[in-house]
Amino acid sequence: MLRAATREAVALTGHLLRYPSGIQPEQITDPGAAPPPATEGEGTGAPPVLLLHGFSDNRSTFVALRRSLLDNGWPHVHCVNHSLLTWDVHEAAELLGEHVDRVRRTTGHDRVDLVGHSLGGLIGRCFVQRLGGDAFVRTLVTLGTPHAGTYAAAALPPHPLARQMVPGSDLLGELAGPTGGGCATRFVNIWSEHDLFVLPAHHARLEHPDLAVTNVRVRGVGHLMLPVDATIAAWIRDELGAQPTLFGAAAERAGERAGPGRPDAAGAA
Incomplete structure (x- = not known):
């Protein structure tokens, strides 16, 4: 726990220094005409990846993960x-849909991959589950x-997005409800026992x-370290590249896998 807290403090310091660089939104050029469809897979044919930050944050939180993907063969990472001023997760999900459409037109890929940190994961779920994004x-x-x-x-500044993350909110109830049919999106959810923002952690x-x-x-690994931890970045690449898992068939069938700090995991402390 002490090590996790120390790493979290380092991550916070680094993120505060990077924060100004991510205030301006990234510009995704739309050529107006779709190029020929690309072959999905790892390397130059990998589907585009869109990174979604958390509450009161910006794209600077993904500097390390974005570089990790770009350096390992993903040509389209946004x-x-x-x-x-976004007041509702549904509104943010609609905006995400516009970005997805623009990236699909720009790259020629039919589908994209999403990585969402904290609130960004709820925005991704809302798009996939409620707006046909799957x-x-x-x-x-x-x-x-x-x-x-x-x-x-509940301790965050009074903001509608913060209220939507409180247990029992209308948004969380909506996402927990039936999807209304088969969902074509695959979910990989990475959570930490030492996450001090998600209380209780198993939520x-x-x-x-x-x-x-x-x-x-x-x-x-603390909340702020999740997007910058090198081992987690490698696992994300492994999942997005559709490579065999690092943890074996038995763990995969159980739907629960080990992570950093466990004796059977790569990079264990």
Whole structure:
């Protein structure tokens, strides 16, 4: 726990220094005409990846993960900023849909992958589950997302987005409800036992009978470290590249995998 807290303090310092660089939204050029469809897979044919930040944050939180993907063969990695003037997750999900359409037109890919940190994971879920986004999203990776809500959100400034993360909110009830049919998106949910924002920590698990979900439990990694930890970045690449898992068939069938800080995991402390 002490090591996790120390790493979290380092991550916070680094993020505060990077924050100004991510205030301006990233510009995604739309050529107006779609190029020939690309072959989906790892390397130059990998589907585009869109990164979704959390509450009161911006795209600077993904500097390390974006570089990790670009350096390992993903040619299309984009960050989506949502403003503090965004008052509702549904509104942010609609904006995400516009970004997804633009990226699909720009790259020629039919589907994209999403990685959402904290609130960003709920925005991705809303798009996939409630706005028909599963037709366009192959995989949604969520990092430290309060899928069942977090009581820490009640201590945040009074903002509608914060209230939507409180356990029992209308949004969380909506996402927990039936999807209305088969959901074509695969979910990979990475949650930490040492996440001090998601309270209680197990509320970051994603359990839904209509969704194909793999939960990955990690230790020794705090909320802010989840998007910057090198081992987690490698696992995300592994999942998005559709490579065999690092943890074996038995763990995969159980729907729960080990993470950093566990004796059977790569990079264990």
